[in-house]
Amino acid sequence: MNRQIEPVMLKPTQCNDQEWALRCELAECYHLIDYMGWSETIFNHISARLPGPAHHYLVNPFGLNYDEVTPANLLKVDLDGAKLEESTYEANPAGFALHSAIHGARDDIHCVIHTHTTEVSAVAQKKRGFSHNDFYGAQLFGRCGYHSFEGITLFADEKSRMLDSLSDKHILVLRNHGVAVGESSIAKTFFLLWTVQRAAEIQCKAESMHGEDVILPDEIRQKCTDLTAMLIRDSGFAQKFFNGMVRKMHANKGTGG
Ligand SMILES: [Zn+2]
Numbered sequence: 001m002n003r004q005i006e007p008v009m010l011k012p013t014q015c016n017d018q019e020w021a022l023r024c025e026l027a028e029c030y031h032l033i034d035y036m037g038w039s040e041t042i043f044n045h046i047s048a049r050l051p052g053p054a055h056h057y058l059v060n061p062f063g064l065n066y067d068e069v070t071p072a073n074l075l076k077v078d079l080d081g082a083k084l085e086e087s088t089y090e091a092n093p094a095g096f097a098l099h100s101a102i103h104g105a106r107d108d109i110h111c112v113i114h115t116h117t118t119e120v121s122a123v124a125q126k127k128r129g130f131s132h133n134d135f136y137g138a139q140l141f142g143r144c145g146y147h148s149f150e151g152i153t154l155f156a157d158e159k160s161r162m163l164d165s166l167s168d169k170h171i172l173v174l175r176n177h178g179v180a181v182g183e184s185s186i187a188k189t190f191f192l193l194w195t196v197q198r199a200a201e202i203q204c205k206a207e208s209m210h211g212e213d214v215i216l217p218d219e220i221r222q223k224c225t226d227l228t229a230m231l232i233r234d235s236g237f238a239q240k241f242f243n244g245m246v247r248k249m250h251a252n253k254g255t256g257g
Contacts, residue, residue: 010070010071010072011071011072014085018051019050019051019058020071022048022050022051022058022186023058023071023072023074025048025186026058026069026071026074026111027070027071027074028246029046029111029113029186029190029242030046030060030066030067030069031066031069031249032190032242032249033046033066033113033190034066035067035249035252035253036197037117038115038193039065039067040115042062042064043095044095044115044116045060045092045095045098045099045112046059046060046111046112046113046114046186046189047059047099047103047111047112048110048111049109049110049111050076055103055104056076056078057076057077057078057099057103058074058076058077059074059075059077059081059091059099060074060075061073061074061075061089062089062090062091062092062095063090064089073087073089075087075089075091077091077096079100080093080096080100081093081094081095081096081097081099081100097153097154097155098114098154098162098180099112099114099180101154101159101162101163102163102166102172102180102182105163105166106166106182109182109183109184110183110184110185110186111184111185111186111188112181112189113180113181113189113190113193114178114179114180115178115179115193115197116177117178117200119197119201119203120178120179120196120197120200121177121178122200123173123199123200123203124173124174124175124177124178124179125175129144129146129173129175130144130173130196130199130200130203131206131207131213132216132221133206133213133214133215134199134202134203135198135202135224136195136196136198136199136202137199137202137203138216138220138221138224139199139224139227139228140195140196140199140225141218141221141222141224141225142222142225143169143170143225143229144169144171144172144173145165145167145169145171145172145173146173146175147161147162147165147166147172147173147174147175148165148175149174149175149176149177170182170183170192171192181193181196183232183238185238185239186242187238187241187242187243188232188238190238190241190242190245191232191237191241191242192232192238194241195228
């Protein structure tokens, strides 16, 4: 990221430049999710893994709305969601369990975003799950794992079943609940979530309309999936997308920059 939402002077002395940059980008991501209308008041998390072999993460303090998250008030937690540094804010280890399970099993995933938007939750409730007949839905062909709902809180015995459902994928549809997406960076994760959210919005609208759908052949769906997976993996596409969305948010909120 080449912009910061708070003056550099707020950087705590024990925080290195790399961690501060991640904190700034993650705070922007919280604001962006809220700006898009995808937040769920004080609930849910976006987690980002700090560089290095240790499983240390940045996550929102429990009790704050997403637009109240700042680079400095993000908590540093371990894989169990317990605080690693002093903070006046509380952690929410029970809420972090979903993130903990994914991060603990997948070294290739450095950011996890979990949402319950109305559209995504509606699709997650349908037996068929995502359809693949619109521009965004076609890009999700074969890319979603589906996990059955076992209750509000993720207990230890459910973790292995959830990871089986995710397998080597990056999108986990939580049936009767919402979605969790994970990628190797914050920008890539946000870009993937955008695709999922847009697919859900279009599917909800299309299924509320009369008339037959034009069904895409699997071959076309696979081409869409392969191309978008390659763009996320190998290009700077997602970072450009994320930075552009952050600029748009600041311009529309009048927060300058
Ligand atoms: Zn949830």
